[in-house]
Amino acid sequence: MGQALLSGWIDRGIAPSAVAVVEPETGTREAVATRFPGVSVLPEPGLLDPRFRPDVIVLAVKPQVMDGVVAGYRGFAGAGTVVLSIAAGRTVASFRRVLGDQAQVVRAMPNTPASVHRGISVACAGPAVTAAQRALCTGLLEAVGGVIWIEDESLMDAVTAVSGSxxxxxxxxxxxxxxxxxxxxxxxxxxxxxxxxxxxxxxxxxxxxxxxxxxxxxxxxxxxxxxxxxxxxxxxxxxxxxxxxxxxxxxxxxxxxxxxx
Missing domain, CATH: 1.10.3730.10 (ProC C-terminal domain-like)
Incomplete structure (x- = not known):
């Protein structure tokens, strides 16, 4: 799903040099570097410049391994950075427990037709997310299909079951x-x-x-x-x-x- 999103962003005009990808698996990392020239591809977040302050961190990993991933981004998820998660079943609160109560988190559920830019995503913003960050996430998700925003996060389980699966x-x-x-x-x-x-x-x-x-x-x-x-x-x-x-x-x-x- 991460590569589908990245493909959509680059097709929409986002400069590859503006994107950093963290991928621990060697084969996948090499494939990403080959497919997306100009994108910085690293094996772990610890290799990012500690002064790096991204506009958005997209967590596109399986929910079963998310706990071991999130903590590595605590130093980059400060004020002004929105964390966009596309992992099934992981709540906004679960990210804020690791990243801090002030973390700005958007939980989203796209689906695999995003790989041909025909996906549908449902998104829910955490309490600290600004209107500008919400608009940023809308633009990123719209690059691969439609977007629906909801206010009631409890609906995400049904969303996952209907459109995600x-x-x-x-x-x-x-x-x-x-x-x-x-x-x-x-x-x-x-x-x-x-x-x-x-x-x-x-x-x-x-x-x-x-x-x-x-x-x-x-x-x-x-x-x-x-x-x-x-x-x-x-x-x-x-x-x-x-x-x-x-x-x-x-x-x-x-x-x-x-x-x-």
């Missing part, structure tokens, strides 16, 4: 549709292409119109037709697709809450 649900649907096509007698390559292009096309149609998903669904469904027969299975209650998604989102949200604790 959501692309995986769509990819699974694509896998399952291809597998169903093979089961119905289609060659594997053909089933895979049909499933993939159908999902891409349906998403493009959804993006190109103001019509709601249910209206678009009804537009495909003829009374007594093949789609109606299929939807009769997918929409059956209990145990239909909607019930499965409700259970999946509930599980993801609960996991997000567990990570926070």
């Amino acid at each position: 959501g692309p995986a649900y769509v990819f699974l649907l694509t896998e399952a549709l291809a597998a169903a096509g093979i089961e119905a007698g289609l060659p594997e390559a053909m089933a895979g292409r049909l499933a993939r292009e159908t999902v891409i096309g349906a998403a493009s149609l959804l993006s190109a119109t103001d019509a709601s998903p249910d209206v678009l669904r009804q537009g495909v469904t003829s009374p007594g037709g093949t789609t109606e027969a299929a939807l009769g299975v997918l929409m059956a209650e209990p145990g239909g697709l909607r019930a499965l998604l409700v259970a999946a989102v509930r599980a993801a949200a609960e996991r997000s809450r567990t990570l926070a604790s």
Whole structure:
């Protein structure tokens, strides 16, 4: 996700020389340096100039390793620097406990379509974040897609479950549709292409119109037709697709809450 964000920022005109990346893994560090010439790439924050006062520190690491990362930036997260976290389940308060009560923290949840500049991010600002810092974070996140700001941080668990994890649900649907096509007698390559292009096309149609998903669904469904027969299975209650998604989102949200604790 960090590289997706960096790509969007550079495409938006941010000078590579204005960015410093800290990446402890050698292979990834070399890949970043090759992909983004001019960006300073270091193995640890201790190698940054101690006088360095960035406008923003973006923490783009997995939540499971965040505790071992945050403390290394305490000396750089002073007044005037906003900390933008994109780690699932990590609250604003958890960062302020490590960085200090005056730390200016924005918690955000983008998703992987950010890598093609079609992501959606939800962000929540901590109590000390200024309007200018909020605008800065908006610009950084908008470089890779849309941005929604919320005031109630407790919603972030549901956000993570819907949009943060959501692309995986769509990819699974694509896998399952291809597998169903093979089961119905289609060659594997053909089933895979049909499933993939159908999902891409349906998403493009959804993006190109103001019509709601249910209206678009009804537009495909003829009374007594093949789609109606299929939807009769997918929409059956209990145990239909909607019930499965409700259970999946509930599980993801609960996991997000567990990570926070």
